[in-house]
Amino acid sequence: MPQVFDEPLAQVSFGLSKIWPECFYWRGREHRVQGCCGEWTVAGRWWLGEGQRHFFRLVTQEGLTLDVCQDEMTGQWTLTAILD
């Protein structure tokens, strides 16, 4: 079962893909991304000023599979889930 989160990511940087993050900090720890195994977007409630969120399913070098998303309006990155 995935663990659900809603926590901001910091210092998100990109590699060659320029699409998904290569490295980010969560809870003060650096996480390096090995690959991306999924990508999707979900529209927000635009009439309330919410932007579309762009999700990536990333696998870190430590072997964690997690879902992160970026709010296309604010640019804010968030960790939304960690999958077993």
Added chain:
Amino acid sequence: MGFVHLHVHSCFSLLEGAAPLEQLTETAAGLGMRALALTDHDGLYGAVRFHAAARSVGLKPIIGVELTVEPVAGTLSGDTHLVVLAQDNEGYRNLCQLVTAARLRDCRRCGPFAAEFQHLDRKRPLLTQQQLQRHASHLIALSGCGRGEIAQWLQAGDTMRAEKVAQYYRGLFGPGDFYIELQHLLLPPPQQHLRYKLADLAYRLGLPMVATNDVHYVTPDYARVQDVLLCIRHNKSVDEKVPERKVNHEYWLKPPEEMGRLFADLPQALRTTEEIAERCNWELDLDRLHLPRFALEAVDPKRCGHYPPPEPGEDSRWYLRRLCYAGARWRYGEISAEVGKRLEYELQVIEARNLSDYFLIVWDLVRFARSRGIRATGRGSAGDALVSYVLDITQADPLAHDLLFERFLNPERRGMPDIDVDFCSRRRDEVTAYVYERYGVDQVAAVCTLNTFRARAAVREVGKALGMDQAEIASLAKALPHMNATRLEEAARQLPELRDGPVDLRDKGLLLELCRQISGFPRHLSVHVGGLVIGAQPLTQLMPLEVAKKGIVIGAFDKDDIEALGLMKMDILGLRIHTAIADCLEHIATRTGRELDLESIPLDDAATFKLLRSTQTVGLFQLESPGQRNLLGRAQPREFEEIIANISLFRPGPVQADMIQPYLRRKHGLEPITYLHPALEPILRRTYGVIIYQEQVLQVAAAIAGFSLGQGDLLRRAMTSDRSPREMEALRAQFVEGAIGRGVDRYVANRIFDAIAGFAAYGFNKAHAACFGRIAYQTAYLKAHYPAEFLAGILSAQPMGFYPPRTIAEEAKRLGVRILPPCVNRSEQRFTVESIAPENGQERPKPVSPTGPKGGKGLGIRYGLSFLHGMSEAAVASILRARAERPFSSLRDFCQRTNVPRPMVENLILAQAFAFTGKTPAELLWSLAAMPAAEVADRRGYRGVQTLDFAEGECLDRLLPPLDPETAHGRVNLDLHLLGLSTGRHPFSFWRRELRQQGVVTSANIYRYRDGDRVRVAGIVVARARPPTRSGKTAVFISLEDETGLVDVACFEETYQRYGRIIVGSPVLFVEGKLVRQGALDISVTADAVLPLGAWGEATAQNPQDTVPTAARAFASKNWGR
């Protein structure tokens, strides 16, 4: 890598797609694509425009449809979609057949109105597999989006059925013509795995794959527009769930690079898009006219009248010639050299363009109408042709009025001429039915109109979708003028009725922005007012057909598309004035026994011109608007040619270009009549040197620059459309060059060019004005000589014209004609005219108007039964049927012998329809109440009719005391509610004493005041216009009606900015301002202050002792004097 979008929805996927066609094609071309497909849902509405838009930017257009089809392998919960693309023109024809089959289902067409169509679910087109099989050739099919049947079975986990469907479609379309469609729309898991399942199936079955993006908008910022459209479609708000709404905003026209990234793992699906684009070669045939053949053998000699019937073996060209020469002899007696030369020239042009059949079709239609006694007249530029005149299609002599054939049919310009014919609106359906019968139901359909989102509709629908307060939205929409939604934000800042209105627009940014984005999007199809398309072959070869409301079959292309395709469109328009005239002639014949022939009345009738000069033109065709009345007063016309000028001058263009002032000043000798060149004098003499008509532009170009009239028309058209400065300079050079060659000075030639360039855009088609002028003159003649009969006709033809029935009735009273209440023993279905004998020494009513016609004395207009509030057709028929046996002797007798429901009987009683019994309405109501149920029909079967339903009552309620038939006030109020007019006093007469105390002048007395005097006027608003002005500032012209007549009020920018909300929104006004007098009978008031009189009435009603109401006090406190 190259990529072509093959699954694209434009805004012609009604209430779903949010991509304007031009934006689609321009963006695709900008992204370097060489082709683009259009695949709207179950329709080809955008096909013609898409073809033109794509070609204009160098794109190859591919036409297709996303069809809603019957599932192949079993029942699914929702619709199933399939995308089909036309490989060639044969494929396009099959698309038309498929869309028609999906929309008309199994219904058979058997005439203009088929009853079975009325039960068709128009919102849910569905194509059966049987129909698909019939027209599956020359098409390439894609398996569709997530709603495709294969995708749906795969999502349901039923691979077997998915494969069965895929194999079926491969068999149906052919192995190389069926593709599995893959989309990567970044959907959340598990939906995003669908494309792998589809790819897997394609590999297993050896089917080719193609990548698409199910485009619904061009750029992501239109995703919310698409979302709103879907909410509107499903009548939901954005907070509610709609399964069809998209999960994300990825359905845009992605560039090839982005598609390449998304399909990096399946590059062959991208390559396939280009292969398919290569295989699709569709072109619309825009170079040929597709005119139907006129079957000479079907001409009915009995309908030919004074025209000869066709002879055996004769062709349409020769027959048209014979008809024209016979018509010319009928019109002119002898065919003079001038007539012969002009006729021969026109016939040669018509023959060279293969248009003989077209003219015969129109002639035949008019003959049909004449043979049935249906009034019919041609309008528009068709009046420029002598051929139209001699064929009895138009009624104004082109030679007498300097009308030019080239303005109608330019030999130097391709294109289909357009002959519009107006018929009596009550009998228009008979003419339509004849067209279907004559040309076959397969070849005739009504033309559709694409209704687009404008400001009001956009605000209403977007506001509702955003979940805004309904009352707020309704109030805002009501306050909006008819305008484009793109101008909403600007209007919210500038228009006082919005700025100071009940809705605060400052926090409505999202609403206004969405309305701007949605502006101009097609919303739904409706039936064009009178257009019929007549094909040379079954119409489904060229366009899809569908059903509009009321069961009428329409072609799915609008009039512009039909013209572009070279199809014949006939405008069979219903004109209510014809209905009114027909009724009027009938009344005249009944009363006087005289069969008046309006085509032979003198065009210089003194009484008619006297009426026109008096400006008492309420009810007249084209000459009754406040602006026209004002112009008539200033122009004081004395000949028919001036009526044509008046009709042409009071148009937005001439008003904006300020052509009226110089025309009038020169006409009245207040400024000299000058011409820039002597050669212009014969052309402009009749209009005092002012260019008014389009025909004059052609003549000037011919006389000065040596252009042919056809070239002159091209010049006029070029000047009318938007031209770049460079193009205008090229036209100028050509004109000036020609002029110099004819000895005209360069400076003068340039000035003449400037003059016609300035007027070309505004000039009016004289032929149209002449055609309408004839009818206008006829109505003036009828009103001058037979006011009672004429106004009875106008009342029966309501709604029409500028004024409500109440105003027409008041006009009748002013002319000495009494308005008689309905009577069950005397009233007919429509208004009729009765002679009134003086009652017991009472004098006949005298005309109030000092200048009006006197022919109404001793006559009354009897109210028509079918116009009574709540009256049904069945009830009227029942009354007339019973009365034909013998007159009703009492209320009981009436109730026993008719099936009129009780609520309607109550209305009849209150409207005085039983006055002949000698009992009061109260007594009769008591009698009715006491009558046994078995003797009066109940209300069952007449649902919707309520007893005394005054909910829709006007604000006049507030001016008048409660409904009480026993008092004069109550009588008027009841009349207004039940009859829509007052049979007795005008409501304002009850307030005259108070109004006089406030210095309010009646409209009859205003003539006593001088130019510049300060006056106060008050009345009911009967007409309100906001024409464009030359300065761009706002001017609102209002006609106020009191018990003595009409007074015109002008509210200019400053007043409008201050009182805009009242001026636009209040139905009864109290105005203070300056009197402007420009002629003996041209009087108006320029308003400084405007108050809603309703507020005054309300205040008084609450406090009857208050003889000086609050609003009036506000006026009284101001310093003013005269």
